[in-house]
Amino acid sequence: MPSGLVALLDDVAGIAKIAAASLDDVAGAAGKAGSKAVGVVVDDTAVTPGYAMGFTPDRELPIVLKIxxxxxxxxLVFLLPGALLLSAFAPWLVTPLLMMGGAYLSFEAxxxxxxxxxxHHEGSEVEELALSAKDLEDQKVAGAIRTDLILSAEIMAIALASVSDRPLPIQAGALFVVGVLITIAVYGAVGLxxxxxxxxxxxxxxxxxxxxGIGRMLVKAMPVxxxxxxVIGTAAMLWVGGGILVHGLEQFHLTPIPVWVEGLSHWASGVPRIGAATGWMAFAVGSAAVGFVIGSVIVAVMHVMPKRKGA
Structure with a gap:
């Protein structure tokens, strides 16, 4: 009996070690995946506060909480299962979907x-004035959640691409941790x-x-x-969207655009002492330029198509 108990305790200890190792793997994978998605997180944090502005102070935090x-x-309900299905059955689709999201971000910016x-056309403002406070709030929240769906899809896709070589349970755990922690971080900052x-x-x-003095400074600083x-949100959209497109083109060996952007970054990284910063900045500017060009093409197509349809 004692030997059986010892064996059982050994088994429990072994299971605990495996679980602890798995948690370490999940934490490491989540950290790697989250760091890759930082650009979209900046974008999400910069874009969202606008949806909660213009309401009475008592409704601002409830609106942020709803979003x-x-x-x-x-x-967690839509994107996480979708990402795991992609990883299991169609991993080749991750990069094209990322590029589609990058093109959309470039278009929006x-x-x-x-x-x-x-x-500026005032039609939308007149429509907003005709709505009740509750209807306007519901409309703003729904719009914010739709925008968040695109940004969250980019975050989860970038995170998935970062851990695609890990076992499926580790991928699931990493995506879950990334999704929860990034949501808390983004909307905590937005609430503040x-x-x-x-x-x-x-x-x-x-x-x-x-x-x-600090209070007056905060009040005056709010509009600025x-x-x-x-501005930061728009720049982040271009930088992130363009960067995703550049990396996608590079993965599919479609040059010379990735070569040009990488070459610009390599040249700028030669600046003494601050080479790392200038190299990163050059890559961000080059990516934003690519995003602006692609976005301009999409904007032109989106505006020409309705006119042709109307004609």
């Missing part, structure tokens, strides 16, 4: 840039951003001169922060 829940549902330099002005107002009413977030 966060929708984002988690996108990642290019369209925003073009709209910023063209006359949208409440920055309220925090500033609260601090401006404190007795401490330092607190009042939102403007910069729009």
């Amino acid at each position: 966060a829940i929708g984002s988690l549902r996108n990642k 290019t369209e925003k840039i073009i709209e910023a330099f063209t006359p 951003i949208v409440k920055m002005d309220d925090i500033g107002v609260h601090m401006a009413q404190r007795k401490s001169a330092l607190a009042r 922060t939102m403007s910069w977030l729009t």
